[in-house]
Amino acid sequence: MTRINLVVDGMRVADDIEPRMLLVQYLREKLGKTGTVVGCDTSNCGACTVHLDGRSVKSCNVLAVQADGSEVTTIEGLAQNGQLHPVQEAFRECHGLQCGFCTPGMIMQSVDLLKDNPKPTEEEIRLGIEGNLCRCTGYHNIVRAVQHASGQPVAPNEVTA
Amino acid sequence: MIPAPFDYVAPTSLDEALAALREHGDEAKILAGGQSLLPVLRMRLNAPEWIIDLGRIDSLRGIREEGDAIVIGAMTPHSVVGNDPLVAQHAGLISAAVERLADVQVRHRGTFGGALAHADPAGDLGGPARALGAVFVIAGAGGMRQVDADDFFVDLFETAIGEDEILVEVRIPKHTGWGSRYEKFVRVEHQWPICAVAATVRVEGGTVTGAGVGLTNMGSTPIRARGVEEALVGQPASAESFAAAAGRAVEGTNPPTDLNGSAEYRLHLAQVLTRRALAAAAGLGEG
């Protein structure tokens, strides 16, 4: 067992854990933060994306012990005082989801993208979320949601090549 | 899946890490960013008894200028390397390749040294390291030693780093003023290349006066395409000379056949991508 101390969604936590425990397991199974989901077993889908010290990571590909002393933000920590985060609002507004499984990761990655690049082009958005897979939407409404969240005009609702 | 149980140590200095490695020998595995190692452990393809995490050793992180080289600490994350102005100015080929490597989240965690130490023949950094003549600084019981890129890559997932050694930093000879291009051919944007070509060229007065070309996934290690380089230097920087030189990209290669393509297909791709990469590096557009 190894002792870890960290801050998750603004709350200080400490636990004795097995070193092999993945960060996503720690969040879900120890802290009950099931908003962060597991979509694959290969670190490909991005559904488990959280912020570790302010940068997006795939929490299924980080050991919880590696997060010792760090600050973690999950999808559950984005809303403040009952107000959804602007990116959460935009996903709702633009219908940026269907089944919703990829959504926590998509939103966390979009927040990371907008931090670096507040006014991304459509191509920059698509590249920025290249590590997040969606099986439902074909990405169009997700891209629109990110455009909307960044205060830019949203791409027209037509099928392009 | 989750990894098999292991014991974990996170030393805060290189000396402590080397001591831990000596103590646990071949029962230990080094953890850098974990972006290749953790998937391996989770699939139980490997089950070391000890994990030695380099993540708490600050001296292994960072980028600096030292004489005629840019020095990149082994634990510097891809995202930092990719955004570094010194790297962009003096080793633009590295910036170009890092930008195409994996996805944003993986680039936040994965490290420059970890990717090179992993020595996946499809890894995006091997080709650029060979094209630029990188020098690998490795620490062991006897102190530090330096290994040239030509000798660093030994075989599939095998490098010159010994079992009780740690890659500390990589020195990239400055290629200031050289043009560069990383041509990566993939089916899925955030995946490893089916084939990739790293090219950097210096053009003076319309003549190619320097060329470095590295090939990815064209054999069990990244390959330096010396035939292409020889064919180019002294030639005019023209579409014709790039096309002629690109024909030599197949020399010394032994590409794999897999679900993504046959060896013959890769031999064809390597030539096309080399022509494109050279033209773009020389500023002639896409070729």
Ligand SMILES: Cc1cc2nc3c(=O)[nH]c(=O)nc-3n(C[C@H](O)[C@H](O)[C@H](O)COP(=O)(O)OP(=O)(O)OC[C@H]3O[C@@H](n4cnc5c(N)ncnc54)[C@H](O)[C@@H]3O)c2cc1C
């Ligand atoms: C979804 C996904 C997509 C990816 N796509 C790409 C891609 O397109 N192109 C690409 O090139 N890579 C890709 N990668 C791999 C990525 O580049 C990894 O960052 C890299 O291969 C390993 O770096 P790391 O720091 O995570 O090392 P780790 O995974 O921690 O370690 C890798 C290996 O190197 C050894 N090692 C690490 N550091 C040292 C050191 N300093 N000294 C000695 N040994 C050391 C470890 O023991 C281990 O065997 C991808 C990974 C994922 C999860």
Ligand code: FES
């Ligand atoms: S669950 Fe982490 S990337 Fe798919």
Ligand code: FES
């Ligand atoms: S909404 Fe179903 S996977 Fe994206």
